[in-house]
Amino acid sequence: MALDNALRKAFPEPEAPDYRQAPHNIEVEQALLGAILVNNEAFYRVSDFLEPRHFYEPIHQQIFEIAGSLIRAGKIASPVTLKTFIPAETDIAGLNPPQYLARLAAEATTVINSEDYGRSIYDLATRREIITVGEDMVNFAFDAPPDLTPQQQIEDVERRLYALSETGKYGSGFMSFGNAAKLATDLASLAYQRDGKLSGFATGLVDLDERMGGLQKSDLIIVAGRPGMGKTALATNIAYNIAAEYVGEPQPNGTIETVSGGIVGFFSLEMSAEQLATRILSEQIEISSSRIRRGEINDSEFSKLAEAARQFERTPLYIDETGGLSIAQLAARARRLKRQRGLDVMVVDYIQLLSGSNRRSNENRVQEVTEITTGLKALAKELNVPIIALSQLSRQVESRDDKRPQLADLRESGSIEQDADVVLFVYREEYYLKNAEPKNTDKPDEVATWQQKMDAARGRAQLIIGKQRHGPTGTVDVTFEDQFTRFGNLARDERLPERRG
Numbered sequence: 001m002a003l004d005n006a007l008r009k010a011f012p013e014p015e016a017p018d019y020r021q022a023p024h025n026i027e028v029e030q031a032l033l034g035a036i037l038v039n040n041e042a043f044y045r046v047s048d049f050l051e052p053r054h055f056y057e058p059i060h061q062q063i064f065e066i067a068g069s070l071i072r073a074g075k076i077a078s079p080v081t082l083k084t085f086i087p088a089e090t091d092i093a094g095l096n097p098p099q100y101l102a103r104l105a106a107e108a109t110t111v112i113n114s115e116d117y118g119r120s121i122y123d124l125a126t127r128r129e130i131i132t133v134g135e136d137m138v139n140f141a142f143d144a145p146p147d148l149t150p151q152q153q154i155e156d157v158e159r160r161l162y163a164l165s166e167t168g169k170y171g172s173g174f175m176s177f178g179n180a181a182k183l184a185t186d187l188a189s190l191a192y193q194r195d196g197k198l199s200g201f202a203t204g205l206v207d208l209d210e211r212m213g214g215l216q217k218s219d220l221i222i223v224a225g226r227p228g229m230g231k232t233a234l235a236t237n238i239a240y241n242i243a244a245e246y247v248g249e250p251q252p253n254g255t256i257e258t259v260s261g262g263i264v265g266f267f268s269l270e271m272s273a274e275q276l277a278t279r280i281l282s283e284q285i286e287i288s289s290s291r292i293r294r295g296e297i298n299d300s301e302f303s304k305l306a307e308a309a310r311q312f313e314r315t316p317l318y319i320d321e322t323g324g325l326s327i328a329q330l331a332a333r334a335r336r337l338k339r340q341r342g343l344d345v346m347v348v349d350y351i352q353l354l355s356g357s358n359r360r361s362n363e364n365r366v367q368e369v370t371e372i373t374t375g376l377k378a379l380a381k382e383l384n385v386p387i388i389a390l391s392q393l394s395r396q397v398e399s400r401d402d403k404r405p406q407l408a409d410l411r412e413s414g415s416i417e418q419d420a421d422v423v424l425f426v427y428r429e430e431y432y433l434k435n436a437e438p439k440n441t442d443k444p445d446e447v448a449t450w451q452q453k454m455d456a457a458r459g460r461a462q463l464i465i466g467k468q469r470h471g472p473t474g475t476v477d478v479t480f481e482d483q484f485t486r487f488g489n490l491a492r493d494e495r496l497p498e499r500r501g
Contacts, residue, residue: 023127024056025120032117033060034108036067037078037101043071046118054125059092063101079105133160155332201262201345201386204241206489207476208463212422215242215345215386216470220377220419222351224391224410225426226398230461231390232271233279233485234426235347238388239264240280242345243317262344263316265337267330269353273319277312283486284308316341326355327375338383346383348376350390351416370415377419391416393425403432407466423467428480430457461487 035042052065066085067077075081079101086097095103137157144153200214215221215238225231245261268276282289285304291297297305318341320333330348337343348354356368373389380387393409405425410416417423433454461480465473479488 022056022131023124025124026057026060028117028120029055029057029060030104030107032114032121033063033067034104034106035110035114035117036064036071037082037105038108040067040071040077042114043068043077045115050118050122054122056124056128059086059090059100062086063104130161133157152328155328158332158335201242202245203238205238205463205476205478205487207478211465211474211476212468212471215388216421217384217386218381219386219421219469220373220380221386221388221422221424222391222410222416222420223388223424223426224393224405224416226393226403226405228431229426229428230480230485230487231426232349233480234463234487235349235388235390236266236276236279236485237283237487239266239317239345239347240283240315243315246316246344248342256342258342258344263342264318264345264347265334265343266317266319266347266349267325267333268319268321268349269323269325270349271321273321276319276321279485280312281305281308283484286484288483289485323353324355327372330354331375331379334379334383338385343383343385346380346385346387348387348389350392351376352392366415373415373419377421403427403429404462404464405466417467420467421469422465425464425466427462427464428457428460429462430454430460430480433457 032042032046047068050064052061052068055061055064063082063086066082070077070081079098082101083098086101088097090097092100137153140153141150200212200216200219202209202214203212223231223234242262243264246258246263247260248256249259251257266276278289278292281287282292285301285308287297287301287305292305318337322333325333334343334346351369351372354372356371376387376389391410393405397403397405397409404427407417407423410423433450459479459481461478463476463478465471465476467473477490479490480486481488
């Protein structure tokens with residue numbers, strides 16, 4: 001017995017941990033519901049962010065949902081009207097439904113405080129969801145299947161946490177057609193009020209913007225072309241034009257809302273960040289990138305270079321130069337960028353350098369590209385940003401007399417064409433004409449014809465809209481300065497004959 005007592009003193013039994021309830025505040029829920037039952041105006045102060053699922057107490061979820069349905073239908077939500085929708089035998093802390101509803105109304109807060117109470121309920125619900133994510137993460141880490149890597153689990157957790165940070169939109173289910181129509185009307189209103197009448201982000205290429213209305217949120221835009229056509233140049237031009245126009249406006253909740261231009265994330269799987277920056281510098285200060293790299297510049301040009309570099313420090317264009325990314329890794333990095341710095345437009349250079357999951361990689365390449373393009377489209381919708389994804393074209397273009405690309409020329413074209421909202425081909429006839437220069441100078445007519453075509457094509461490019469879900473297809477003529485890798489607008493008088501009536 002003495003030994004037992006000694007052992008108990010030396011090794012006391014651990015105290016049972018206190019049971020911790022999930023964060024909630026029943027009194028706040030009751031106060032808000034009471035305010036709604038007394039003055040239905042309180043509902044409209046919280047209905048844009050608060051949903052029944054945010055309430056901790058199930059009967060409160062039911063009361064908020066019934067009250068909301070009545071109010072939206074133009075009816076009065078009060079203890080008298082609500083009691084008929086709750087079974088009479090329901091016991092609520094010893095009270096029947098009419099008694100409980102009457103007590104809520106009697107202890108109501110004022111309508112002025114309803115929004116603050118709603119925010120409190122919402123924040124507590126978010127904390128409960130964070131706890132759920134954490135518990136799931138721990139449990140899944142203990143019992144993860146053998147074929148699931150830790151990196152995949154991290155990416156899943158990041159996705160769920162990102163969804164929480166984006167005001168709980170993840171898994172929100174169906175949206176009514178009325179709400180969808182309201183969003184469409186708001187978008188049209190913004191376009192009407194904005195200079196240039198664009199509903200999306202302006203690319204800086206006026207005729208292209210007129211055809212597309214700018215880059216639209218949640219769209220997957222494929223920019224395709226053969227090597228040497230200028231796909232990357234076009235992407236960097238558009239990315240810089242959007243980032244250079246960025247203006248953000250602080251909101252009451254502490255976030256920054258983009259009012260002009262946008263924050264751009266550029267995933268460069270082929271070129272380094274330094275190479276991309278050199279290209280953009282070349283475009284802006286009109287010094288060839290080869291001269292910049294070799295240091296063949298004078299004092300005044302170096303001053304222009306330094307000034308442009310200082311200006312770039314304020315430009316929200318972020319470059320990820322990591323090669324060999326999988327679609328899941330790219331998605332995780334994009335979510336992180338949006339959460340930490342913001343993200344309005346995303347560029348991927350290019351699709352064929354991305355990889356799918358390990359399982360898909362062991363199958364054929366077409367299935368892997370299908371996974372990649374489907375993932376990019378899903379990411380564009382999730383982040384609500386346009387994604388510009390560059391793609392190679394197959395060599396069959398070179399075997400045709402007319403080398404203008406077509407949808408069938410897309411490599412692994414089935415999934416790329418199907419998932420894309422817009423397919424934009426880059427075509428420069430000048431590139432092909434240079435390689436077709438007549439070698440036989442004894443045929444002056446042939447040389448003259450070639451020279452005439454070359455003069456007409458020099459410094460010109462075509463952006464061919466091969467597919468556009470929400471607008472017309474067709475060809476947009478632009479300028480291209482090869483030495484600066486810069487696309488630009490044709491002079492207005494040159495565009496007039498092409499304009500539609």
